[in-house]
Amino acid sequence: MLRKRIIPCLDVSDGRVVKGVNFVNLRDCGEPVEAALRYAEQGADEIVWLNITAAGEDPNALCRAVERAAEQIDIPLTVGGGINRVGRVRELLLAGADKVSLNTGALARPSLIGEAADRFGSQCIVCAIDARREPEGGWRAYVDGGRKPTDWDAVAWGALAVELGAGELLVTSMDTDGVQDGYDLELMQTICATVNVPVVASGGAGRPEHLAEALETGAEAALAASIFHDGTHTVEEVKQACRDRGLPMR
Numbered sequence: 001m002l003r004k005r006i007i008p009c010l011d012v013s014d015g016r017v018v019k020g021v022n023f024v025n026l027r028d029c030g031e032p033v034e035a036a037l038r039y040a041e042q043g044a045d046e047i048v049w050l051n052i053t054a055a056g057e058d059p060n061a062l063c064r065a066v067e068r069a070a071e072q073i074d075i076p077l078t079v080g081g082g083i084n085r086v087g088r089v090r091e092l093l094l095a096g097a098d099k100v101s102l103n104t105g106a107l108a109r110p111s112l113i114g115e116a117a118d119r120f121g122s123q124c125i126v127c128a129i130d131a132r133r134e135p136e137g138g139w140r141a142y143v144d145g146g147r148k149p150t151d152w153d154a155v156a157w158g159a160l161a162v163e164l165g166a167g168e169l170l171v172t173s174m175d176t177d178g179v180q181d182g183y184d185l186e187l188m189q190t191i192c193a194t195v196n197v198p199v200v201a202s203g204g205a206g207r208p209e210h211l212a213e214a215l216e217t218g219a220e221a222a223l224a225a226s227i228f229h230d231g232t233h234t235v236e237e238v239k240q241a242c243r244d245r246g247l248p249m250r
Contacts, residue, residue, distance in 0.1 A: 005045035005221035021178035029229040040073040042235040051081025063095040070096025103128040104143040117165025127161035128170040173203035180206025192218030208241030
């Protein structure tokens with residue numbers, strides 16, 4: 001059995017870590033490089049850095065910040081936000097990212113996933129999916145930081161992304177994001193049963209047990225933000241709660 005990962009998430013806007021509820025009402029949570037270093041020292045298995053307002057920002061500023069972070073941490077770094085061409089994937093990998101996360105750009109042009117995977121390897125390509133429940137059942141994929149619905153069923157899109165070459169899925173429930181009442185376990189179970197690549201569960205962690213529950217759905221990793229940014233729990237506390245439930249942790 002693969003050992004499970006715990007991943008702090010840095011949602012970054014204008015060079016600052018932010019966190020909201022259901023993708024809105026963002027609050028400042030500090031400087032991203034400092035946060036990445038702090039979580040690496042706590043025993044995080046990876047850091048996910050998502051530049052959530054990339055459209056209006058200097059792309060070179062993100063590369064410089066990623067370079068600073070990569071120089072100081074010795075764990076994998078996944079970076080996303082505003083990536084819509086293979087050249088941008090290359091820039092971030094050269095800056096020190098180990099993986100890149102594609103979302104809006106991939107839904108606008110799905111072939112981007114295959115182009116990036118062919119050039120850099122599927123292990124470098126993460127497809128991020130922001131999913132919201134539909135009244136009639138299922139989940140719809142959203143883009144533009146959760147502001148715009150697409151025509152895609154989130155599970156079907158995840159399956160196609162893997163077929164195109166994505167080596168990992170980062171799945172966020174917009175309904176539970178920031179609420180801290182737990183993940184959308186049904187969504188995670190459905191995604192994990194559909195694809196044969198690692199799934200990172202995101203959206204809703206309020207207690208260490210919530211991350212354990214997400215991992216028990218079959219997810220290979222659980223991502224959280226608020227409980228780490230607010231100092232409610234450390235990475236090691238979360239890992240211990242997972243071990244207590246018999247989960248194999250890195």
